[in-house]
Amino acid sequence: MASSAPWRPVAPVTEFQSHHDLALAILAISLPVFAALLWITAPYGRHARAGWGPTMPARSGWILMESPAALFFAAVYCAGDRALYAVPLALLLLWEIHYFNRAFLYPLRMPAGGRDMPVALVTLAILFNVANAYINARWISHFGVYPIAWLGSPQFVLGALLFVCGTGINRRADAVLRALRAPGKPRYSIPDRGLYRRVSCPNYFGEMLAWSGWALATWSLAGLAFAVFTAANLVPRALAHHRWYRQTFPDYPAARRAVIPFLL
Ligand code: NDP
Numbered sequence: 419m420a421s422s423a424p425w426r427p428v429a430p431v432t433e434f435q436s437h438h439d440l441a442l443a444i445l446a447i448s449l450p451v452f453a454a455l456l457w458i459t460a461p462y463g464r465h466a467r468a469g470w471g472p473t474m475p476a477r478s479g480w481i482l483m484e485s486p487a488a489l490f491f492a493a494v495y496c497a498g499d500r501a502l503y504a505v506p507l508a509l510l511l512l513w514e515i516h517y518f519n520r521a522f523l524y525p526l527r528m529p530a531g532g533r534d535m536p537v538a539l540v541t542l543a544i545l546f547n548v549a550n551a552y553i554n555a556r557w558i559s560h561f562g563v564y565p566i567a568w569l570g571s572p573q574f575v576l577g578a579l580l581f582v583c584g585t586g587i588n589r590r591a592d593a594v595l596r597a598l599r600a601p602g603k604p605r606y607s608i609p610d611r612g613l614y615r616r617v618s619c620p621n622y623f624g625e626m627l628a629w630s631g632w633a634l635a636t637w638s639l640a641g642l643a644f645a646v647f648t649a650a651n652l653v654p655r656a657l658a659h660h661r662w663y664r665q666t667f668p669d670y671p672a673a674r675r676a677v678i679p680f681l682l
Contacts, residue, residue: 498559580631
C-alpha cells in the first residue's frame with residue numbers, strides 16, 4: 419500500500435546548486451556591503467583606527483588574505499573536469515597574472531613601516547577570497563562549458579581586453595603610489611602622474627575595470643558576483659579617500675574625481 423505520509427524524500431542538493439547559491443549570495447550581499455561601507459570605512463591604511471581588535475603587520479596581512487585567491491583558486495581549478503581545455507586555461511592565466519601580483523609581488527614591494535591592519539579584517543578577506551576563488555575557479559574549469567570558439571566571441575575578446583587594460587591601470591597606479599612613499603618623502607602627498615590627474619583612486623578604477631572584464635569574458639554568475647562585489651567594496655573606499663585628500667590638502671585639484679574619470 420502506498421504511503422500517505424505527508425513527506426517525501428527530497429533530491430539531494432547538488433554541488434552545482436550549492437555553487438549557484440553561493441554566487442547568488444555574494445551578489446546579494448553586495449548591496450548591504452556597499453551601504454555599510456558608505457558609513458564605516460574599512461580600518462586599514464590611512465583610515466586605520468583603534469577599536470578593531472588585535473592588529474598585524476600590513477605586509478603579512480596582504481599575503482595571508484590574498485594568497486587563497488591565487489593558491490586555492492589554482493587547486494580548485496586543477497580539480498575541474500575541463501582543467502586542460504583551452505578557454506579555461508586562458509581564463510586561469512588572466513586570473514593568476516592578477517593574483518600572483520596582488521598576493522605576493524605587491525606585498526613584498528610595499529614600503530616598510532606601513533600601518534598595521536586588524537586581524538578581523540584579514541580574516542573576513544580570507545573568507546571572502548576562499549568563497550570567491552571557489553565559485554570562479556569551479557565555474558571556469560568544471561561547470562562552465564566553453565567551446566574553443568569562445569576565444570573569438572565578442573564577450574571574451576572585449577572582456578579580456580578590459581581585464582588587461584584594468585590590470586595595467588591598477589599596476590601603474592600602485593607603482594605611482596609606491597614611488598611617492600620613497601624614503602625622505604612625507605607619509606602622504608598628492609599623486610599627480612598618469613590617471614591620478616583625473617581621479618583620486620585609479621588603482622580602484624583599474625581593479626573594477628579588470629573584474630568587469632572578467633565577468634564579461636567568463637559570462638558567468640560567479641564573474642558577475644565578483645565584479646559587483648568589487649565595486650561595492652571599492653567605490654565607498656574611493657569616496658572616503660577622495661574626501662580625505664580634500665580635507666588633508668587645501669590645494670587638492672578641484673576637478674579631480676574620486677574613481678571614475680569625469681563621472682564619479
Ligand atoms: P591605497 O590606495 O589606499 O594604498 C596603496 C598603497 O599606497 C599603500 O601602501 C598606501 O599607504 C600608499 N599610499 C596611498 N596613497 C598614498 C599617498 N597619497 N601618498 C603616499 N602613499 C600613499 O590602496 P589599498 O591599500 O586599499 O589597496 C591596495 C591594492 O589592492 C590596490 O591596487 C587595490 O585596487 C587592491 N584592492 C583590491 C580589492 C578588491 O576588491 N579586489 C580590495 C582592496 C584593495 P597606507 O597603507 O599607509 O595608506
